[in-house]
Amino acid sequence: MSRKQVLVYRELPVDQLARIRLEHDVVVANPRIAGQQQAFLDALPDAQGMIGSSYTIDEALLAQTRRLEVISSISVGVDKFDLPALQRQGIALCHTPGVLTDTVADLIFTMVLASSRRILELGRYVQQGRWKRSIADDQFGWDVHGKTLGILGYGRIGRAVAQRAAMGFNMPVLYHTRTPVPSGLPEGKAHAASLHEVLEQSDFVVVVLPLTGQTLGLIGPEEFALMKPGAILINGGRGPVVQEEALLDALDRGTLRAAGLDVFEVEPLPADSPLIDHPKVLALPHVGSATHETRLAMSNMATSNLLLALQGRQPLAAYLPGTNK
Ligand SMILES: NC(=O)C1=CN([C@@H]2O[C@H](COP(=O)(O)OP(=O)(O)OC[C@H]3O[C@@H](n4cnc5c(N)ncnc54)[C@H](OP(=O)(O)O)[C@@H]3O)[C@@H](O)[C@H]2O)C=CC1
């Protein structure tokens, strides 16, 4: 098989890079690093394969490619890609579902626990040397076990969150889907519900939806108004699914008790965002899958996807199939 041109647009572990170099010629250029932007642009016309993540691949960028066969994303989410443009051009798009599911569910559940037990705030209280006597009830948290947890986005990660909630913390689970699916949990542990029912009845609303035309801005003023007083919102999917202005309003009015957010409308979170030091917000830097083990598994799977597609073979997970040029 002849060697092809591969553009690596995000750092890859050296052994993954070596796997690609065994079969193909590689340019490493990360367009988010100022000094590497030109090299990235220069490599586009000849690139037959690309591998990376967290960079918008739109129609204008695709117009600069001439030979591209496959893009292998080191992520499960594919919202950074212009899917219709890729499809029109017959470019395959691969992603990394499954290998990060439990790690992201762990992080989401960490946010459930941390927001409810006020871990960030109380940890800071100790760090700042303010712990002088037993704390009073204005610093108590709220129980997690036994409370109702609602899930919007009952896919791989949503189901893994449900399992932790129902089986580990004895929480009744409500889940909203657009395509009916069984809960995957023992009888009586979880119930399908409408979006309204999930919002109205849940003590914790966990959002783990992909970002699409349908989900953009899905949780706004009307949805917050439906939520139980004292509910906690957790967003571990994509930032723009939740309208941040409406979220801040719900927090400031006291409707929402707290929010745990791993994702934001704009990332990295702008320095002047009121979410950064909001007392009721636990804000994390998009770290759902960020463990050593899982990031390695993701780059390994993405590298395999790329190599298989360039060999004209079936990748492990193709989001959009290509044309096998
Ligand atoms: N914070 C982080 O670091 C991470 C965030 N993510 C985000 O989590 C998302 C989910 O990942 P994963 O669980 O693996 O993906 P899945 O595709 O397995 O699950 C997504 C679920 O959302 C459902 N869904 C899609 N659109 C709607 C809608 N309009 N209304 C109701 N349900 C809908 C899908 O249902 P249907 O079958 O009907 O399409 C599916 O069940 C990713 O797309 C990504 O954006 C993922 C990894 C890490």
Ligand SMILES: O=CC(=O)O
């Ligand atoms: O946000 C991370 C992903 O894998 O998608």
